[in-house]
Amino acid sequence: MGEFTETIYALSSGAVPAGLAVIRVSGPKVADVMRVMVSSAVPPRSTSLRTIRTRNGAVLDNGLVLFFPGPHSFTGEDVVEFHLHGGRAVVSAVYQELSSLDGLRQAMAGEFSRRAFENGKLDLLEIEGLADLISAETEMQRRLALEYSSGGLSTLYESWSQRLTRGRALIEAELDFPDEDDVPGSVSDQVWSDMTALVSEIRQHLGMAKAGEIIRDGFKVVIAGLPNAGKSSLMNALVRRDIAIVTDIAGTTRDVLSTDLDIDGFLVKLYDTAGLRETEEVVEREGIRRARSAMEAADLVVYVEDMSAPTDERSAPSSALRVGTKSDLPAISSREYDVRISVETSAGLDQLRQAIGNRLREMVPAHSLAIPTRARHNDSLAECILAIERAIVNDHVDLDLRAEDLRMAGTALGRITGRVDVENLLDVIFGEFCIGK
Numbered sequence: 001m002g003e004f005t006e007t008i009y010a011l012s013s014g015a016v017p018a019g020l021a022v023i024r025v026s027g028p029k030v031a032d033v034m035r036v037m038v039s040s041a042v043p044p045r046s047t048s049l050r051t052i053r054t055r056n057g058a059v060l061d062n063g064l065v066l067f068f069p070g071p072h073s074f075t076g077e078d079v080v081e082f083h084l085h086g087g088r089a090v091v092s093a094v095y096q097e098l099s100s101l102d103g104l105r106q107a108m109a110g111e112f113s114r115r116a117f118e119n120g121k122l123d124l125l126e127i128e129g130l131a132d133l134i135s136a137e138t139e140m141q142r143r144l145a146l147e148y149s150s151g152g153l154s155t156l157y158e159s160w161s162q163r164l165t166r167g168r169a170l171i172e173a174e175l176d177f178p179d180e181d182d183v184p185g186s187v188s189d190q191v192w193s194d195m196t197a198l199v200s201e202i203r204q205h206l207g208m209a210k211a212g213e214i215i216r217d218g219f220k221v222v223i224a225g226l227p228n229a230g231k232s233s234l235m236n237a238l239v240r241r242d243i244a245i246v247t248d249i250a251g252t253t254r255d256v257l258s259t260d261l262d263i264d265g266f267l268v269k270l271y272d273t274a275g276l277r278e279t280e281e282v283v284e285r286e287g288i289r290r291a292r293s294a295m296e297a298a299d300l301v302v303y304v305e306d307m308s309a310p311t312d313e314r315s316a317p318s319s320a321l322r323v324g325t326k327s328d329l330p331a332i333s334s335r336e337y338d339v340r341i342s343v344e345t346s347a348g349l350d351q352l353r354q355a356i357g358n359r360l361r362e363m364v365p366a367h368s369l370a371i372p373t374r375a376r377h378n379d380s381l382a383e384c385i386l387a388i389e390r391a392i393v394n395d396h397v398d399l400d401l402r403a404e405d406l407r408m409a410g411t412a413l414g415r416i417t418g419r420v421d422v423e424n425l426l427d428v429i430f431g432e433f434c435i436g437k
């Protein structure tokens with residue numbers, strides 16, 4: 001595992017100025033740093049109020065010092081944290097002193113987490129969970145990230161790996177002792193029935209990938225309909241901000257506009273689009289093309305119709321949520337709508353939020369958050385399923401070839417947690433972090 005000669009430091013708290021600034025230092029020179037900069041020795045893993053000095057004894061600040069001797073630290077190395085007053089000059093003076101010490105340099109983005117990974121403190125799923133936890137904005141993002149960062153998913157994949165290993169061990173026992181009486185002849189039947197069950201569990205898990213994507217990246221709701229239906233007005237009303245231009249001129253919106261909404265703790269990405277109609281006008285036509293492609297990529301289309309205008313003969317996508325708007329005006333349309341609203345009176349807006357929330361929850365499991373969230377998880381899970389299935393169906397080939405497929409299935413799983421073969425992934429994964437994490 002990792003053996004790092006450089007000692008790294010960075011501001012791990014938010015931007016200064018702030019009430020507090022936490023500077024974290026990790027690596028072999030931590031003991032030296034404390035000897036030079038901290039007024040007197042500190043006991044491990046408890047807070048001590050100390051004076052922080054330059055090597056020449058000039059006082060930099062007074063603050064709390066926390067020392068975590070390796071391997072029982074975040075990175076697995078010796079770590080010291082300075083909790084200082086969060087002023088720009090305080091931080092830059094401490095930075096300057098640290099940089100002047102031998103073997104110390106400023107940490108790069110994600111470098112603390114990377115050391116934690118390389119030293120076996122966290123696996124890749126836990127690292128990704130940590131990145132998600134740091135960037136979580138909604139309650140559901142937080143819960144999902146916590147499930148990952150506290151090892152919930154790692155435990156599940158570990159149990160699958162163990163079943164694969166056990167399957168191979170039983171097959172190998174059968175290969176080694178083919179005629180032995182106390183190894184029942186049905187051992188390999190047992191293996192294949194468990195592998196069949198495992199495939200269906202992994203399939204079910206992979207089936208929730210969409211839910212993971214919705215929680216992590218947001219539920220994409222596209223507002224569509226005829227020009228002047230009231231789409232932009234609706235977007236503004238839902239986010240209670242004046243984001244989109246609203247006029248009585250048909251064809252006002254051209255670009256796809258996007259904004260975030262929090263519904264029941266879920267991130268909802270709301271898109272306003274150009275009104276759908278035939279037109280020769282070049283810019284509007286491009287806007288309509290974009291509107292259609294947004295509708296195709298949507299998790300939900302909210303199809304808006306002006307109930308005070310002649311009905312829209314165009315057909316909304318069958319899965320769309322149909323919204324009749326301008327209910328404050330005399331109605332012409334006698335269509336059925338899922339929700340009737342008015343942005344003038346705010347009638348129906350809460351109901352619409354609820355209806356969007358209901359559609360969202362249909363796509364997300366109510367209980368477990370042990371679900372895949374990233375394309376790399378899905379790819380490896382699919383690869384794992386393929387390998388197990390190959391092993392199951394190839395009952396005419398040698399047992400050792402079938403065992404080899406089970407080994408490959410285990411490798412695919414191991415790549416998700418980072419146990420095997422992930423060097424090329426690391427830059428991408430740690431690139432999600434910023435400096436100090």
Ligand SMILES: Nc1nc2c(ncn2[C@@H]2O[C@H](COP(=O)(O)OP(=O)(O)OP(=O)(O)O)[C@@H](O)[C@H]2O)c(=O)[nH]1
Nearest residue numbers: 227228229230231232233251252253275326342343
């Ligand atoms: N009375 C009333 N007028 C509304 C309501 N919603 C929108 N309007 C008006 O309808 C007109 C068109 O509204 P927009 O929100 O620009 O409609 P749009 O669908 O975004 O239009 P395009 O971007 O041109 O496709 C504006 O004059 C709005 O003020 C409503 O609930 N009640």
Ligand SMILES: [K+]
Nearest residue numbers: 228247249252
């Ligand atoms: K308009």
Ligand SMILES: [Mg+2]
Nearest residue numbers: 231232252253
């Ligand atoms: Mg508009």
